[in-house]
Amino acid sequence: MKIIFQTKKLNVEKVLNNFASKNNSSGSVISFLGKVRPSNKEKKIKTMDIEIYEKMALYQTKLALKKLLKEIKIQDYLIMHRYGNLKPGENIIFLIVASEHRKEGFIFIQEILLYFKKKITFWKKENYQDSSKWLDKQS
């Protein structure tokens, strides 16, 4: 059960294999990977800056988990989110959840993603060829 916010690239294959091995007795292991898109409304994205208020992001993620884990039963989770400067195609967020059955796992992934869109303190700025724009809508 881990929450990791980091600047270095996410090695999803290694992380997923380790997680699945560790949770050998779980009937379901579900993962979600969110990536930087190559363009936004036909504007080509050169890079994306992701800013974090780390102390609050961690605190709010723990609050969200506390609430969610009262409602659904899971066996293990891993939440990873990158910040810093990313290129199109790079991984932003990686979630993995192990549970006895798949239903709880899908709910967990969906709910955690909603929290990240609404409450967890990360901000994205898209850098184009000649300009930059902070995203102000969920995407």
Place this chain on the structure above:
Amino acid sequence: MKILYFAKIKEVIGKSEDSITIKEQTTVKDVVEKLKLINESYKLAFQDTKNIKCSVNCNYINSFQTKVTNNDEIAFFPPVTGG
């Protein structure tokens, strides 16, 4: 009190944090009014507070009328766009 700025607000102000001393038991709104007096960048950053989110000690607040003290950490930022 420690005040943190993030994303667009940080860029407009030109710095990521400030430390100020306030009268005991003032409101977030009073803090904002005090900050707006620093210079034009602060005034611009806090021109429209409808789109500014605020937290006190990592908890979201619902109203700028929330009371704060010198021991609090306040953060101002736009709506989040993570995930």
